Amino acid sequence: MAAVRASTRRRVDAGRIPAPARVLAAVALAFFVLPVVGLLWRAPWSELWGQLSDPVTRDALRVSMICSLGATALSIVFGVPLAWLLARAEFPGRRVARACVLLPMILPPVVGGVALFLAFGRRGIVGQYLDDWFGLRLPFTTFGAIVAETFVAMPFLVITVEAGLRGLDRRYEDAAATLGASRWTSFRRVTLPLAAPSLAAGAALAWARALGEFGATVTFAGNFQGKTQTMPLAIFLAFESRPESAILLSLVLVAVSLVVLASLRDRWLRL
Amino acid sequence: MTLHARVGLRLGALELDVAIEADSGKTVVVLGPNGAGKSTLLRAIAGLVPLETGRIELDGDVLDDPDEGVWVATEDRRIGVVFQDLLLFPHLSAVENIAFGLRAHGVRRGAARVEAHAWLDRLGISDHAASRPTMLSGGQAQKVALARSLALRPRLLLLDEPLAALDVTSRVDVRRELRRQLDGFDGARIVVTHDPVEAVALADQVVVIEGGRVRQAGPVSELRARPRSRYVADFAGVNLYSGVIRGDRLRTDDGNELTVVNDVGIDGPSFAIVHPEAVAVYPSAPIGSPRNTWPGTVGEIDRDGRRVRVRVDAPMPITAEITERAAAELGLRAGSEVWVSVKATEVEIFPV
Numbered sequence: 205m206a207a208v209r210a211s212t213r214r215r216v217d218a219g220r221i222p223a224p225a226r227v228l229a230a231v232a233l234a235f236f237v238l239p240v241v242g243l244l245w246r247a248p249w250s251e252l253w254g255q256l257s258d259p260v261t262r263d264a265l266r267v268s269m270i271c272s273l274g275a276t277a278l279s280i281v282f283g284v285p286l287a288w289l290l291a292r293a294e295f296p297g298r299r300v301a302r303a304c305v306l307l308p309m310i311l312p313p314v315v316g317g318v319a320l321f322l323a324f325g326r327r328g329i330v331g332q333y334l335d336d337w338f339g340l341r342l343p344f345t346t347f348g349a350i351v352a353e354t355f356v357a358m359p360f361l362v363i364t365v366e367a368g369l370r371g372l373d374r375r376y377e378d379a380a381a382t383l384g385a386s387r388w389t390s391f392r393r394v395t396l397p398l399a400a401p402s403l404a405a406g407a408a409l410a411w412a413r414a415l416g417e418f419g420a421t422v423t424f425a426g427n428f429q430g431k432t433q434t435m436p437l438a439i440f441l442a443f444e445s446r447p448e449s450a451i452l453l454s455l456v457l458v459a460v461s462l463v464v465l466a467s468l469r470d471r472w473l474r475l
Numbered sequence: 476m477t478l479h480a481r482v483g484l485r486l487g488a489l490e491l492d493v494a495i496e497a498d499s500g501k502t503v504v505v506l507g508p509n510g511a512g513k514s515t516l517l518r519a520i521a522g523l524v525p526l527e528t529g530r531i532e533l534d535g536d537v538l539d540d541p542d543e544g545v546w547v548a549t550e551d552r553r554i555g556v557v558f559q560d561l562l563l564f565p566h567l568s569a570v571e572n573i574a575f576g577l578r579a580h581g582v583r584r585g586a587a588r589v590e591a592h593a594w595l596d597r598l599g600i601s602d603h604a605a606s607r608p609t610m611l612s613g614g615q616a617q618k619v620a621l622a623r624s625l626a627l628r629p630r631l632l633l634l635d636e637p638l639a640a641l642d643v644t645s646r647v648d649v650r651r652e653l654r655r656q657l658d659g660f661d662g663a664r665i666v667v668t669h670d671p672v673e674a675v676a677l678a679d680q681v682v683v684i685e686g687g688r689v690r691q692a693g694p695v696s697e698l699r700a701r702p703r704s705r706y707v708a709d710f711a712g713v714n715l716y717s718g719v720i721r722g723d724r725l726r727t728d729d730g731n732e733l734t735v736v737n738d739v740g741i742d743g744p745s746f747a748i749v750h751p752e753a754v755a756v757y758p759s760a761p762i763g764s765p766r767n768t769w770p771g772t773v774g775e776i777d778r779d780g781r782r783v784r785v786r787v788d789a790p791m792p793i794t795a796e797i798t799e800r801a802a803a804e805l806g807l808r809a810g811s812e813v814w815v816s817v818k819a820t821e822v823e824i825f826p827v
Contacts, residue, residue, distance in 0.1 A: 378523050379562040381549035383576030384627060393575070397566045 263430040264438035275353035275414035287365035317423025349425035353414035361406035368402020483528035491687040497663035504678035513667040522549035555624030563608035570604040594622040632664040714749040731791040734766035753821035754795035765816035
């Protein structure tokens with residue numbers, strides 16, 4: 205009797221997670237795995253090649269890549285300085301600024317698209333001048349789709365990089381200054397390399413978010429094949445009329461995401 | 476090249492108000508207990524914290540003067556700093572760390588690398604040029620940090636606890652090397668430390684700081700002769716002998732001998748230090764393990780709380796610190812004949 209009790213306890217000690225929690229965790233895991241299994245199970249594999257060579261698919265893939273990578277690039281160019289400012293500068297309204305950065309993360313993307321339209325649309329508060337002065341029209345253009353995706357993706361990069369910069373030992377910057385490095389040189393050659401892991405993680409998150417973007421893009425940039433129709437938009441349209449091709453398109457998108465994340469994993473991300 | 480600085484600032488509980496001067500070719504050691512404001516003083520001179528009052532002037536250039544509204548940024552001061560934990564850039568190799576400052580000063584990549592390699596050669600660590608700082612030993616990392624600062628030919632070199640991060644065995648070697656490098660640097664240098672041994676080994680001048688104020692300043696010999704605070708007395712009260720070490724014996728300059736444990740392989744001119752609390756006092760010749768025993772006459776007796784510092788005059792004079800009770804039981808008074816003993820393992824040695 206005593207021996208049985210001892211061995212039971214030893215097993216519980218090894219796991220330390222009570223049974224009900226394990227059951228719930230298993231349900232949660234299944235909840236993530238089953239949809240992907242469903243995709244693989246129901247995919248009409250014989251039509252894969254035909255689907256891949258379809259101009260609609262190719263256009264959607266191309267537009268998705270251009271827009272998501274463009275949005276990632278814009279997020280880095282503008283988001284890193286913003287993260288630097290939020291992490292280091294003391295200025296009035298910093299908390300408000302930070303809240304504004306977080307806004308697109310909690311705003312429904314469709315609302316974001318409408319808001320972008322009001323700001324950068326042809327009659328928008330900024331958009332009318334872009335049109336009048338530069339002849340630049342964002343809505344319903346590829347660049348508009350990039351802007352929409354940047355809007356929803358950049359916060360992920362800013363928040364991640366800001367946290368990374370806050371975690372750095374600032375005395376390395378002191379050391380750089382005593383060696384004659386200007387603020388800019390020390391940021392470029394010391395701070396940024398030390399923050400590289402968080403920059404990579406932030407860029408990967410932003411890119412993944414941009415790749416999956418739907419609401420803001422369709423509202424602000426529309427759904428024109430070869431110009432603004434990204435993979436998620438093409439999948440949504442196909443789902444109405446040809447569910448099989450929606451499945452294949454979804455798998456293509458899953459494959460692209462996995463390849464990119466896996467290639468980043470060993471070097472930059474701890475997944 | 477001369478530094479004139481009066482540094483006044485508040486940082487948390489610390490109120491720093493310190494005047495310090497440093498001349499080229501000389502080493503000023505700032506000595507003081509932890510929290511005395513030593514590191515803050517260095518940071519202010521380097522321009523990493525601004526003054527609230529006072530003035531920092533180097534070679535006639537005003538670097539910081541809040542009254543006149545003058546402020547020169549750290550990167551324009553040409554003051555080299557070796558930080559306490561070195562702060563070598565972890566993402567750069569040894570040679571890239573040394574080249575960093577040259578690059579920041581506009582030296583081309585190739586030329587900067589050539590010069591950085593020359594520094595590594597000079598310090599005898601060229602094998603480690605491509606190593607990241609985490610792969611270097613404490614002594615090697617220290618050399619890289621020193622080279623990184625010296626490569627820019629600074630007007631003034633500041634070192635914050637340069638040996639604190641090292642283990643005891645490598646400290647002796649690195650201290651000797653540091654001394655050599657400092658002697659070869661023609662600018663002024665300021666070394667911050669809380670270790671009296673380091674102060675004796677490196678200093679031309681000592682400035683003792685306690686609680687943000689200068690308690691005493693002067694050459695080591697002057698501090699030793701007239702200590703003006705408990706901290707300085709402890710520092711000064713250390714028994715220090717200079718002489719030549721051959722094997723396990725130190726022959727002092729005035730012809731006495733001391734047995735030491737020479738496990739660091741010193742051969743030649745050296746210092747030996749004996750802390751007063753390691754000295755035992757006997758009424759007659761002791762028989763036992765201590766390698767060093769000699770007779771003497773009690774000179775001055777200083778009471779400090781329950782500790783008594785006893786000066787024993789002999790061919791090799793020494794100060795012992797014993798308890799009040801032990802002193803009473805031995806009936807010590809000036810003129811008493813006693814024997815002292817020091818275990819060889821308690822003698823700390825380091826090369827000149």
